[in-house]
Amino acid sequence: MLKNLRLGSKFNLLLIGVFLIGILLSGTALSVILSRNAADQISLKASILIQTMNAVRQYTNDQVNPELAPRLEVEDDFLPETVPGYSAREVFEYFRSDPEYRDFFYKEATLNPTNLRDKADPFETELVNSFRENDSLKELRGNRSLPSGNLYYIARPIKIVQETCLRCHSTPEAAPASQIATYGDQNGFGWQLNEIVGAQIISVPAAEIFKTAQNVLFLVLLTVCIVFAIIILAINIMLRKAVISPLNRMAAVAQDVSTGKMDSKFQQDSHDEIGVLAAAFERMKLSLVMAMEMLNSGGDRQDRQN
Known part of the structure; x- marks a missing residue:
């Protein structure tokens, strides 16, 4: 199933998986901390009141x-x-x-x-x-x-x-x-x-204090979810601009070259891994053109000799 997904979809699934694991672990830890803090607040209130009565x-x-x-x-x-x-x-x-x-x-x-x-x-x-x-x-x-x-x-x-x-x-x-x-x-x-x-x-x-702790937990988790959604959106935009779009252009050029359109060029202005890959494809295309020209030249000489 994963083999049939696009690169962006696979990357999003990975991010969502990491997020779910992170939110589960952090939510559990935060729940324990807030519950303990709520219990401390209750205990403090009760202690102050009993000291006052004394x-x-x-x-x-x-x-x-x-x-x-x-x-x-x-x-x-x-x-x-x-x-x-x-x-x-x-x-x-x-x-x-x-x-x-x-x-x-x-x-x-x-x-x-x-x-x-x-x-x-x-x-x-x-x-x-x-x-x-x-x-x-x-x-x-x-x-x-x-x-x-x-x-x-x-x-x-x-x-x-x-x-x-x-x-x-x-x-x-x-x-x-x-x-x-x-x-x-x-x-x-x-x-x-x-x-x-x-x-x-x-x-x-105790109910009100623990309810307040639960509300705080909900707001924190909601904020984390919103922030993560924004991060996923930003990563998708960057991924599409820096990786997917250049790969799609190279795939289109490769398709043209495979059908004999040798004037198509693998153009990439960046110097990252995508740029290195585009340059390698361009050299491979030039090598292919040279090899085809050599084959054609050899064929012409053979024809003249015959």
Whole structure:
């Protein structure tokens, strides 16, 4: 089949083959790089958010709680603003009020929380148990599928390291009266010092970032295809002008010479391989003319002798 194709067609097939192999290899490599970059972006966002929430927790524990704690004994309603986890959750809800971040989530998932809003679901319970089973484990990362889409999460253990926390979580008798009045005496008790009771989890949407990476990959590959198409067109123009057209002219002259039209000339102004070939053909034609003249001269002498 290839033998029946013209030189230009064969050359184009070669270029297209090289291009397809190149686009496959480069596309695969670029896809891996962009996916890794997208994962790094997601991880960076989640890390920044969880550090921000830790700052809110620390501020609440060091400055807000000492100011409000005395009121827990005299007021009828519990003041949740004294709880670092509550402050972090509320601040994050303000953050989520921006439509751009409505799919971001923060939760201090707890196995036995005072506020049932913080109750760990089955997936979160597995994370907490992983921390409880391995005390040296400081962080877990991964993807979680929800009906709303895939989320990338970072989870860190919540460990009771201050005895002041046990005031509200050791026994109902030790807890402030306002806490019992607000949340009851059934949940959030029995915690112990140095016990891992939950996990601090930040979740950010992964779909949009990976979609952006895919769009970038598509645009890059499209640009490469357009550039390659222009290159093929330019190469074809140069090939036709520098190779195919001169070869076609030499073929036409060779055809004329083969039919006895010796006045046709192999003309080529270039000094490249095509020019050298044209000069060689011209010398061959001259040699052929000389040989024919010699044959004709020999034939004439033979006729005169006879």
